[in-house]
Amino acid sequence: MCFALSLHKYNAEHFSESLLLANDLKKNMNPKKVHEVERMAKFIDMKCKELDCKYIIDIGSGMGYLGFVMTKLLDYKVLGIEISEKMSRKTNARAENGESGIPDMCLVGLHCCGDLSVSTIKTFCQLKSIKLLLLFSCCYHSMKQNDDRTFENFPLSSDFKFLNQHYCLNLYSFRLAAQQTRSSWKLQTSNDHHLHMLNVGYRSILELACHKYGLAFKKNHRKLTKICNNTSFPDYLNSICSRSTLTIDHSAMNKILALYQTCHPVMKLIEPFTMLQVMFQPIIELLILEDRCRYVKEQGFNCKVVQVFDDQVSSRNCAILAHK
Numbered sequence: 001m002c003f004a005l006s007l008h009k010y011n012a013e014h015f016s017e018s019l020l021l022a023n024d025l026k027k028n029m030n031p032k033k034v035h036e037v038e039r040m041a042k043f044i045d046m047k048c049k050e051l052d053c054k055y056i057i058d059i060g061s062g063m064g065y066l067g068f069v070m071t072k073l074l075d076y077k078v079l080g081i082e083i084s085e086k087m088s089r090k091t092n093a094r095a096e097n098g099e100s101g102i103p104d105m106c107l108v109g110l111h112c113c114g115d116l117s118v119s120t121i122k123t124f125c126q127l128k129s130i131k132l133l134l135l136f137s138c139c140y141h142s143m144k145q146n147d148d149r150t151f152e153n154f155p156l157s158s159d160f161k162f163l164n165q166h167y168c169l170n171l172y173s174f175r176l177a178a179q180q181t182r183s184s185w186k187l188q189t190s191n192d193h194h195l196h197m198l199n200v201g202y203r204s205i206l207e208l209a210c211h212k213y214g215l216a217f218k219k220n221h222r223k224l225t226k227i228c229n230n231t232s233f234p235d236y237l238n239s240i241c242s243r244s245t246l247t248i249d250h251s252a253m254n255k256i257l258a259l260y261q262t263c264h265p266v267m268k269l270i271e272p273f274t275m276l277q278v279m280f281q282p283i284i285e286l287l288i289l290e291d292r293c294r295y296v297k298e299q300g301f302n303c304k305v306v307q308v309f310d311d312q313v314s315s316r317n318c319a320i321l322a323h324k
């Protein structure tokens, strides 16, 4: 039912086609990145050939994986634009030579977070020499918010302006849009669901305890803890204390454990609630993408939302495809 509610997207033509990267080009990429780069490179190549375009700008190029493949395997000239000096240094160290002086261009972006996607779309609309846009967005929730908590860059199109008057898509809706899709949910085993319930349940109770009892902490490691089937709540708390600045004295520990006893029965609702989230995710994500697509059309260009990646491998599988 929710699938029918979400907006329309096209399957990318020749969806099953993809490049097969040799091991040297796959170096340092995880399987998800390999899937994305193989499909995206093939798709860009197909679209660029239609427009006779040999120059590509890769926005938010990160480690430059896509650019390397487009250059080495398909003979394109690629300019990567990356704000992080660390990433650019690593990419430049791998590149043998760089060139400039570019005529008609294709603008691409893989996982352009937050407002970077919007700037990329506006660049496409403003620059005559950019003929093609293929953009995968991500992290919708990191878009800039106004003081009244609306988003500076949503809605973009005149068609969707009414959304702000009648409905409120808040930060949580945008976070939901950037979460896993139904396909990856369907692949999960009952044990995966159990571990997810423990993760979300324990973390929520700790958050509530911090709020109620004035506790605060900072992480010392990127990942706070790894939960297994038999991790108890006290094990979880001990693990958090060892990997963060959190200290819990005897009296605080008793209060937190009492809170756990009160909240524990509700934990069985976490997975049904997550399922509802998973059902709403494509509706909100496609709404955001459709708004961007309509904005491009309002500027006088062709645009549609296409699914390019397998959503069991890559959740952000839909791109905005526009051309002049």
Ligand SMILES: C[S@@+](CC[C@H](N)C(=O)[O-])C[C@H]1O[C@@H](n2cnc3c(N)ncnc32)[C@H](O)[C@@H]1O
Residues within 6 Å of the ligand: 059, 060, 061, 062, 063, 064, 065, 081, 082, 083, 084, 087, 109, 110, 111, 112, 113, 116
């Ligand atoms: C999620 S990463 C994706 C990297 C790469 N495209 C990939 O998929 O492997 C987004 C990248 O965009 C870069 N970025 C963010 N804002 C940017 C900006 N305004 N200009 C250029 N790069 C930016 C970040 O530093 C980061 O490397």
